[in-house]
Amino acid sequence: MTGEDPGPLVRLFGLTGGRARPLGESFDLVAIVTTVSTSFPPSDLIPEHLAVLSVCRRPTPVADVAAHLKLPLNITRVILGDLRREGLVTIDRPQPAAQAIDERIYREVLHGLRRL
Amino acid sequence: MDYAASEPGVAEVTPAMALKILIAGGFGVGKTTMVGTISEIRPLHTEELLSERGVGVDDTSGVELKTTTTVALDFGRITIREGLWLYLFGTPGQDRFWFMWDELAVGALGAVVLADTRRLQECFPAVDYFEQRGLPFVVAVNCFDGARRHDPVKVRRALGLDGVAPIVLCDVRNRESVKDVLATLVTYAVGGPFNDPLPPTPTPSHSHASPT
Ligand SMILES: Nc1nc2c(ncn2[C@@H]2O[C@H](COP(=O)(O)OP(=O)(O)O)[C@@H](O)[C@H]2O)c(=O)[nH]1
Ligand SMILES: [Mg+2]
Numbered sequence: 001m002t003g004e005d006p007g008p009l010v011r012l013f014g015l016t017g018g019r020a021r022p023l024g025e026s027f028d029l030v031a032i033v034t035t036v037s038t039s040f041p042p043s044d045l046i047p048e049h050l051a052v053l054s055v056c057r058r059p060t061p062v063a064d065v066a067a068h069l070k071l072p073l074n075i076t077r078v079i080l081g082d083l084r085r086e087g088l089v090t091i092d093r094p095q096p097a098a099q100a101i102d103e104r105i106y107r108e109v110l111h112g113l114r115r116l
Numbered sequence: 117m118d119y120a121a122s123e124p125g126v127a128e129v130t131p132a133m134a135l136k137i138l139i140a141g142g143f144g145v146g147k148t149t150m151v152g153t154i155s156e157i158r159p160l161h162t163e164e165l166l167s168e169r170g171v172g173v174d175d176t177s178g179v180e181l182k183t184t185t186t187v188a189l190d191f192g193r194i195t196i197r198e199g200l201w202l203y204l205f206g207t208p209g210q211d212r213f214w215f216m217w218d219e220l221a222v223g224a225l226g227a228v229v230l231a232d233t234r235r236l237q238e239c240f241p242a243v244d245y246f247e248q249r250g251l252p253f254v255v256a257v258n259c260f261d262g263a264r265r266h267d268p269v270k271v272r273r274a275l276g277l278d279g280v281a282p283i284v285l286c287d288v289r290n291r292e293s294v295k296d297v298l299a300t301l302v303t304y305a306v307g308g309p310f311n312d313p314l315p316p317t318p319t320p321s322h323s324h325a326s327p328t
Pocket of ligand 1: 141142143144145146147148149150258259260261287288289
């Protein structure tokens with residue numbers, strides 16, 4: 001439950017301009033985000049945007065970006081949508097459906113789990 | 117062939133892939149605990165802000181967050197190898213949040229429906245939901261009292277399951293137990309064998325469900 005404290009919401013509002021949905025084509029919570037290495041980021045980027053560009057030099061799923069930013073997932077997605085629009089990151093579609101994932105991957109996952 | 121082998125790293129470049137497993141179930145059934153038990157990162161617990169009107173509406177006018185509700189969402193990660201991750205998303209199965217589930221479920225490998233035998237009815241909505249979506253799921257009975265005296269056959273009957281989805285007993289605080297649950301789900305999702313007291317029925321007769 002959120003308490004009566006309006007602080008966080010106000011801050012999130014500032015980060016997203018009050019938007020709950022990202023600009024452009026929708027993308028999954030585990031879509032892979034990659035910083036465009038050739039991009040030329042404007043010098044006035046807010047800290048959250050800079051953090052994303054730094055983290056995503058290694059291809060990183062949306063959910064992990066949220067963990068780095070310590071922000072809710074859907075707020076993170078709004079931020080990512082903005083960065084994509086600026087041409088600073090790319091966001092890849094993940095595998096569309098479980099059925100489309102080949103069996104080798106499944107076996108890897110199974111073995112990986114057993115190894116934990 | 118030759119050129120691929122001669123360039124270090126090139127053969128390694130399979131696209132990064134992240135797989136989703138959903139953890140559903142009623143309040144207090146152990147979702148947060150389960151994610152915390154298995155995640156390699158400190159699980160992220162967020163209060164997701166949701167526009168009451170849901171995801172069907174594309175509103176960029178900037179007023180969406182004014183009409184928000186929040187839903188608790190836990191997420192954890194398991195790295196299988198560099199570039200292959202398993203993500204767990206745990207969130208309550210409640211009617212007003214189905215639009216969020218719709219989004220989580222897309223492309224998911226499968227789901228774990230956590231059940232507490234003292235309040236079995238609380239997992240009905242999640243079971244119905246995954247059945248209708250045709251998303252593979254296992255029912256994991258969290259044995260709160262530690263005693264493994266719950267009878268999966270009775271649970272299956274009470275849930276009206278058709279005999280295909282596995283039912284497993286688990287202790288969400290125990291790592292090996294959680295690994296078992298996830299391995300059962302993965303095996304089931306890929307169509308492999310699983311341990312279950314009932315043999316799978318060859319033709320599940322779903323008259324009510326229309327998987328899409
Ligand atoms: N004794 C016992 N307590 C548990 C078990 N699983 C969860 N709990 C406790 O039950 C409460 C609710 O669990 P939680 O994971 O927060 O449930 P959630 O609402 O589904 O996320 C917490 O205080 C847990 O510590 C269990 O297997 N045995
Ligand atoms: Mg919880």
